[in-house]
Amino acid sequence: MKLYFAPHACSMNPHIVLAELGLPYELIKVDTKTKKMSNGGDFYDVSPKGYVPALELDNGEILTEGPVIVQYLADLKPEADIAPKNGTMERVRMQEWLHYIGTELHGSAGPLFNPTMPAEVKEIFKKKLINRIGFIEPVLEKQDYLVGGKFTPADGYLFVVLGWLKYFDIDVKQWPAIARFVERVAKIPAVQKAIQEEDNFK
Ligand SMILES: N[C@@H](CCC(=O)N[C@@H](CS)C(=O)NCC(=O)O)C(=O)O
CATH class of the missing domain: 1.20.1050.10 (Glutathione S-transferase Yfyf (Class Pi); Chain A, domain 2)
Incomplete structure (x- = not known):
């Protein structure tokens, strides 16, 4: 997975969750003003919303909205128990x-x-x-x-x-x-x- 982030922005929360889960991830830094990315690309091509966080799944799908991303990640590895179980x-x-x-x-x-x-x-x-x-x-x-x-x-x-x-x-x-x-x-x-x-x- 790739996490599109800006340093110390709200994208740090999914970053913390990825680190806690011990899942492999790649970080792509986004300049939230210019929308230029550390890999040289234009962030609008990743997410038309233009804001971080965005999570690129291994199948290429893009997931946005921090509170949803962190729950998606937590549910990938329920045995890590970093969030209460769905339905509780x-x-x-x-x-x-x-x-x-x-x-x-x-x-x-x-x-x-x-x-x-x-x-x-x-x-x-x-x-x-x-x-x-x-x-x-x-x-x-x-x-x-x-x-x-x-x-x-x-x-x-x-x-x-x-x-x-x-x-x-x-x-x-x-x-x-x-x-x-x-x-x-x-x-x-x-x-x-x-x-x-x-x-x-x-
Ligand atoms: N609704 C979004 C808001 C994300 C957000 O506000 N991101 C800020 C950084 S904390 C950003 O990238 N701002 C740049 C912009 O809006 O152009 C979420 O909860 O993930």
């Missing part, structure tokens, strides 16, 4: 978090990266992002991970989005349990592998 309430809870992180957190953070977004609009999205992160603090005060007491792709997604806060001048330490979560997740070998591979990518 825990799986639904993980999907609930993936959707929350995608729409409420990632959806609020996206406009803050947009250089054409007026400052007063950015302020509205920044407040919304802070508000939505706040709902997670009491959850992580009671448990180490979002679902089922162990790391799942929902935690990977949260970790990646929290990594963007420094760009928006939001201090994660205002939420002590979330700050501890970030430290905890950063120590997971698959997370470290993904970060290192993205940072070292040539």
Whole structure:
């Protein structure tokens, strides 16, 4: 499989899942502004959506949308048990978090990266992002991970989005349990592998 990614973008979550599963993968870096790829090609030829992540399956099919890609990957190797089994309430809870992180957190953070977004609009999205992160603090005060007491792709997604806060001048330490979560997740070998591979990518 090939993962089309941009360093430290939301594509890092499928990257973490691939690393955790120990499945073979090839990384193709995408410049999200120019749509040029590290292999010289134009990313629009891979995905007309023009955004990462995109996963190219071994049969050539392209799968997009991070929360779906991570579940597809997890289900390729159920014995690795990196996500609750399909059909269980825990799986639904993980999907609930993936959707929350995608729409409420990632959806609020996206406009803050947009250089054409007026400052007063950015302020509205920044407040919304802070508000939505706040709902997670009491959850992580009671448990180490979002679902089922162990790391799942929902935690990977949260970790990646929290990594963007420094760009928006939001201090994660205002939420002590979330700050501890970030430290905890950063120590997971698959997370470290993904970060290192993205940072070292040539
Ligand atoms: N709905 C998509 C959103 C993906 C997304 O926002 N990707 C960003 C990086 S985190 C991107 O590639 N942006 C460039 C663009 O939109 O042109 C998903 O959940 O996978």
